[in-house]
Amino acid sequence: MIQVKVNGVEQSFDGDPGMPLLWYLRDVLGLTGSKFGCGVGLCGACTVHVNGQATRSCVTAMRDAAGKEVTTIEGLENNGLHPVQKAWKQINVPQCGYCQVGQIMQAVALLNSKKRPTDHEIDEAMSGNICRCGTYQRVRAAIKAAAGEMT
Amino acid sequence: MSPIENVSRRRFLTGGIIAAGAVVLGVHYYPKLSSGHRLPHDTNADHATLHPDVYLGIDPDGTVWIVASRSEMGTTSRTTLPLVVADELDADWKRVKIEQALGDSRYGDQNTDGSHSIRSFYDAMREAGATARFMLIQAAAHQWGVPATECETDLHVVVHRSTDRRAGYGELATAAAKLPVPKREELKLKPKSAWRYVGKGQVSYDLEALVSGKAIYGMDARMDGMVYASVEHPPVLGGKVKSYDDKEALKVGGVRQTVPMEPFQQAPGFQPLGGIAVIADNTWAAFQGRKKLNVSWNNGPNETYNSDAYKNELRETSHKPCKVVRNIGDADAVFAKDGKVYEADYYVPLLAHASMEPMVALAEFKDGKATVWAPTQNPQAVQDIVAKELGIAKEDVICHVTLLGGGFGRKSKPDYVAEAAVLSKKMGRPVKVVWTREDDIKFDYYNAVASMYMKAALGTDGKATAWLQRSVFPPIPSIFDVNAVYGDPAHLQQGWTDIPYDLPNLRIENGPAKAHVRIGWLRSVANIYHAFAIQCFTDELAHAAGRDPVDYLLELIGNPRTIDFRGVEYPNYGASMEAYPWETGRLRRVTQMVAEKSGWGKRKHGKGTGVGIAAHRSFLTYVATVVEVEVNDQGEVRIPRVDTVLDAGLVVNPEATRAQFEGAAVFGTSVVRTGEITATKGVINQSNFHDFPVARIGEAPYETKIYIVDSDAPPAGVGEPGVPPFVAAFCNAIFSATGKRVRDLPIAKLGFS
Numbered sequence: 001m002i003q004v005k006v007n008g009v010e011q012s013f014d015g016d017p018g019m020p021l022l023w024y025l026r027d028v029l030g031l032t033g034s035k036f037g038c039g040v041g042l043c044g045a046c047t048v049h050v051n052g053q054a055t056r057s058c059v060t061a062m063r064d065a066a067g068k069e070v071t072t073i074e075g076l077e078n079n080g081l082h083p084v085q086k087a088w089k090q091i092n093v094p095q096c097g098y099c100q101v102g103q104i105m106q107a108v109a110l111l112n113s114k115k116r117p118t119d120h121e122i123d124e125a126m127s128g129n130i131c132r133c134g135t136y137q138r139v140r141a142a143i144k145a146a147a148g149e150m151t
Numbered sequence: 152m153s154p155i156e157n158v159s160r161r162r163f164l165t166g167g168i169i170a171a172g173a174v175v176l177g178v179h180y181y182p183k184l185s186s187g188h189r190l191p192h193d194t195n196a197d198h199a200t201l202h203p204d205v206y207l208g209i210d211p212d213g214t215v216w217i218v219a220s221r222s223e224m225g226t227t228s229r230t231t232l233p234l235v236v237a238d239e240l241d242a243d244w245k246r247v248k249i250e251q252a253l254g255d256s257r258y259g260d261q262n263t264d265g266s267h268s269i270r271s272f273y274d275a276m277r278e279a280g281a282t283a284r285f286m287l288i289q290a291a292a293h294q295w296g297v298p299a300t301e302c303e304t305d306l307h308v309v310v311h312r313s314t315d316r317r318a319g320y321g322e323l324a325t326a327a328a329k330l331p332v333p334k335r336e337e338l339k340l341k342p343k344s345a346w347r348y349v350g351k352g353q354v355s356y357d358l359e360a361l362v363s364g365k366a367i368y369g370m371d372a373r374m375d376g377m378v379y380a381s382v383e384h385p386p387v388l389g390g391k392v393k394s395y396d397d398k399e400a401l402k403v404g405g406v407r408q409t410v411p412m413e414p415f416q417q418a419p420g421f422q423p424l425g426g427i428a429v430i431a432d433n434t435w436a437a438f439q440g441r442k443k444l445n446v447s448w449n450n451g452p453n454e455t456y457n458s459d460a461y462k463n464e465l466r467e468t469s470h471k472p473c474k475v476v477r478n479i480g481d482a483d484a485v486f487a488k489d490g491k492v493y494e495a496d497y498y499v500p501l502l503a504h505a506s507m508e509p510m511v512a513l514a515e516f517k518d519g520k521a522t523v524w525a526p527t528q529n530p531q532a533v534q535d536i537v538a539k540e541l542g543i544a545k546e547d548v549i550c551h552v553t554l555l556g557g558g559f560g561r562k563s564k565p566d567y568v569a570e571a572a573v574l575s576k577k578m579g580r581p582v583k584v585v586w587t588r589e590d591d592i593k594f595d596y597y598n599a600v601a602s603m604y605m606k607a608a609l610g611t612d613g614k615a616t617a618w619l620q621r622s623v624f625p626p627i628p629s630i631f632d633v634n635a636v637y638g639d640p641a642h643l644q645q646g647w648t649d650i651p652y653d654l655p656n657l658r659i660e661n662g663p664a665k666a667h668v669r670i671g672w673l674r675s676v677a678n679i680y681h682a683f684a685i686q687c688f689t690d691e692l693a694h695a696a697g698r699d700p701v702d703y704l705l706e707l708i709g710n711p712r713t714i715d716f717r718g719v720e721y722p723n724y725g726a727s728m729e730a731y732p733w734e735t736g737r738l739r740r741v742t743q744m745v746a747e748k749s750g751w752g753k754r755k756h757g758k759g760t761g762v763g764i765a766a767h768r769s770f771l772t773y774v775a776t777v778v779e780v781e782v783n784d785q786g787e788v789r790i791p792r793v794d795t796v797l798d799a800g801l802v803v804n805p806e807a808t809r810a811q812f813e814g815a816a817v818f819g820t821s822v823v824r825t826g827e828i829t830a831t832k833g834v835i836n837q838s839n840f841h842d843f844p845v846a847r848i849g850e851a852p853y854e855t856k857i858y859i860v861d862s863d864a865p866p867a868g869v870g871e872p873g874v875p876p877f878v879a880a881f882c883n884a885i886f887s888a889t890g891k892r893v894r895d896l897p898i899a900k901l902g903f904s
Contacts, residue, residue: 016404016435023435027379032371033364035556036434037507038588042840045507073364081363088362092354095810096225097361098368098507098556123849130840132507132557133225134817135810136848137855 002066006031007075017063021055022046024062025072033073033101037130044129047102048072054109056128073101076108084108087146095133103129107143116147191522191549194218194250201324203286203332204279205257207236213307213321215240215247220258221268222528223251223357224506224558225814226870227807228268230356232276235269235803238348239280239341241304242320249356254530254550263528264563264672265724266770266868269803273866281338283327290327291318306347352804357554369526369553370585372513377581378407380574381437384426384594385414387450387833388668395427399443405436409444410577412570418633419669421536423570424594430578434585450833456667458500458600458829458836465602465623465664466496473621473662474637477648477719480656482608485617491609493695497684498895501828502598503591503843504673508556510567510586516576520547523572526555528563536565537572548572559818560672564596564630592843593835596671597828599624603684613696614706617656622647622681625666636663638677640720646681646767646875648719651735653709667833674818675874678769683896686765686879691892700764700883701746708766711736724771730865731771741775741796741860742766748858749777749794756887759783763883765876770868772799773860776816778852778880782888786903790820790881793855795873800864808869809857815873816855821845822874823881825899 002013006029013024025031025048034057037045041056048057049071057070076082081089084107094100103126110117110125117125122143131139196216199208208216217236223229233249236242252258260271284304291309292299295316302309308317343350360366385391397409407430414425427446431437486492512525514537521537530550538545555562571584586594601624608617627642628635638661640648648659673679693703714733716723723731745764746752756762759782766775779792793816802808825844829836837843882893885903893901 016439019433019435023433026371027433027435030373032367032373035368035507036370036509036585038840039438040588040839040841043507043588081359085362089354089358092358092806092810094225094355094358094361095227095814096223096507096555096557097357097366100361101364104362119853126848128847130507130845130847132505132559132818132845134814134820134846134851136817136846136851137813137853138810139848 002062004062004065004067005069007071013062017061019062020058021048021060021062021065021070022057025057031072031074035098035101037099043099044106045099045102047105047129049105049109052112054106073105076105082108083149084111084146087142087149091138091142091145093135093138093142095135099129099131103131103139107139107146110143111147111150115150117143192253192255194252195248196250201283201286201328203282206276206279207283209283209320209324211321211324213246213319215242215320217247217249218252219249220252220261221272222263222552222555222558224263224528224555224562226811227355227804228263230353231269231804231807232272233356234348234353235273235276236280238346239277240284241306241347243307244348244353246307251552253552254534256531261529261531262563263558264560266870266872267724269866270726270771270868273803277340278335278338281340282333285333285338286327286330287320287323289330290323294318294326349803350801350805352806354806366554368508368556369511369524370508370556372524372553372583374513374515374581377513377583378578379431379434379437380428380571380582380584381441381587382412382426382428382570382584383441383444383446384424384590385448387448388419388453389414389451391425391449391451392427393447393449395447396445397427399445400429400440403436403440403443405432406440407431410574412573418631420631421532421564421566421569422540423566423573428574430574430582437585438587453667453833456830456833458831461600462498462602465600468623468662468664469496469602469604469621473623473660475658476643476661477659478657479654482617482619482656482658485608485656486606490616492606493609493692494604494606495688495691495894497603497605497687499601499680499683500826500896501600501668502673502822502826503595503828503837504559504561505592505843505845506557506559506561509588509591511584512568512571513581513583514568514571514575515581516541516572519543520549521572521575522549522551523568524551524553525565525568526553526562527565527568528555528558529565532563533565533568536569540569540573541576559674560676561595564671588840589838592837592839596630596669598673598676598679599626599670601680603680605684605688607688607692609692609696613698615652615654615692618652618654619658620647620650620684621660621662623662623664624677624680625664625670627670627672629666630669630671636665637661640722642677644721644723645677646685646769647677648721649714649733649768650685651714651733651738651768652707668830668835675769675871678767678875679822679878682765682767682875683879683882686767686876687882687893690763690883690886699752701742701751704764704766705739705742708735708739708742711739726771731867733768737773737798738766738768741773741798744858744860745775745777745794745796748796748856751777759888761884761887761889763880763885763887765879765883767876769872769875772797772867772869772872774872774876776876776880778877778884780881780884780888782885782903788885788898788903790852791854793852793877795855796858796860797872798860798862799867799869799872800862801866802859802869803866805859808859811869812857812873813855816877817846817851819874819877819881820851822878823896823898824850825897827897827900
């Protein structure tokens, strides 16, 4: 039996310990905010926080999530929107929106570790998150807008 | 005048369709009304108190329901079309509720493809809004005992100024509903000066949901009692299962069973590909079970397909006389004379869509009817193929359209939805089919691989005196007819037969190519390879003539005129030539504007930096783009800046339009840098984002500046037209920076990264 805390709630899982966290979140818990994009950690659509670190949930086995705290977009902010989500709205980042949850979770982790990231630091941190619609220049602008708000 | 009535109410009264009664968890698109019978096709607009039109309904609380009949894949059409209704109605946008239509022919065409949602539905949306506004004014005038001509509307209210009376739309809805629906001729559309939203735009209606993870895509559809399926498809198109062993697959925890699926009959069309489906309790178990399958295949005739050899075949064909699709003067006579003749071959490989959401669909077959939830661009095609596959009537297929995690044309082809429906019938319960990224890359409907041969003679002044261009590519109609080998007018028109140059001698040809994979529409389609060849060849000729590329391009385009297409089969993207003539003056203007906005010829470019330009009309929109690049000694390419000027006629939503052209530059970046799908023995070599890379944040343009020409021309496309000129301008910029010509895409194969 695997114990894992998801968005502050203790959960137990007695299925395949090799099942990726992503499918546990989506198919078992019904938390569909985190997205399936590639299944091998190449696109970032599945990004969640595990013990505060941005993590690709599609390649994180349940056995490796055991005993840890997982935060998904559903648990990012209890009251309304997180400042990064507000910035995403203000800059009107999303097009189809499918990758944006992963982009936001990655951006939150970046801003938690770096208050005022440079362009280079933003590109480094966000390089694992693909947006096929091509919203990158707005992603960068939104991170800068959020950085201004969060300090 | 006809009484207020609509198709679905009529159907209800005659009892034509009975609700499927599906209980759905997680798909909350269609809130149930508290009272009354509701048919599966009904919208809240249908049930609203005032309902003069399929797209619109108004309730006594003032809520305005607007139906979005086109699919939302990121272009914001789900917001922009309702915005047109709201404007003409003088409605308060905050009181508008948008609901997504099901697949239903009463909405007309719903295939959200070809960049024509606004163009084709702008008038219908205005009429819907104007109709309701007319009836509300009549109702108020009746109530106040004044002439309707003395009444007008303000935001969500009817006003009689001289007596200072006002009535909200909600309070008038019941009375208005008793009035006859006006004829189209009676409607008075608002003058441009009174427009509230059109031309100003609005962010997506779904923006809050999109940033909070609450938006529901096809991948997120769930249903009580559903099982998950993953399908092992034949690795070669047209292949069949010879034998299979599922013993190990069935041992995987959570796997329930395997189901063999029939291969497609004749041409693939939108039929399922066939193979072996693994049915499981969750997505992961289905994926794992598939890995343990042992299938042996009969690959069929496409096993001979190898991309390297095929490229040579296309090129050889393009070097021989082909079918003439347009001719002016006698180009060969000029080539035979003395003078400078230039030739070049251009090549663009197969391209995959790779939308971020892989193909996915949920279907329930029950009591002889099918209900599906799918991220589809084409819900009526879903109805058609599901009906055909299940042997039921089209009316018995209910297609709910979720949000799409990208589409780019792939999700106009509902093979994956048909898979879910077929499996649900076989399983007797709801089935959700989930494609892996590998399935998505390997079983796409690819943008055609294309080879273009270009030849021009230059006079002593450097101007082209004769021009020959031949393209060879497997055509899209091959998915419906395996013997189709020539380009059809709908795709030859895409930047090929409509080359806008003022040339005394011009011959345009197209050669045959047999398809060995499924070919399909991908954002901008044939415009990508046609514009690449023409606009890069133009740049080559400019340099050969020692001329500035912008001046040379403008000279080739020539004086402002309307292109004469007599003798050419030119469909003009389905639009009339009267409403949408091909005006070279508009292409000139965007070219001149982009040169000015980008500081062409004015900004200094150091070693390893350069700029390139290209201009192109597609989907009735005129676009010119300047791309600036930096290339270091290692061949690493950066794109610091892109300038794009577009003339798309009336632009309803400028903000969404800018976003589309920013995105088009990134999409084009992927095409140029790394876009390539290849096959060996009929099997696609690529599988995921490591071997089919798409642009990441640092590889995309750092800044794309978009300028929209203020135009009174009717609205044209915005989703696709940004890609083709970007691709060519990017390649021209690489030449400018490095002196290396890009004739074969992608540039990753030429040593750039």
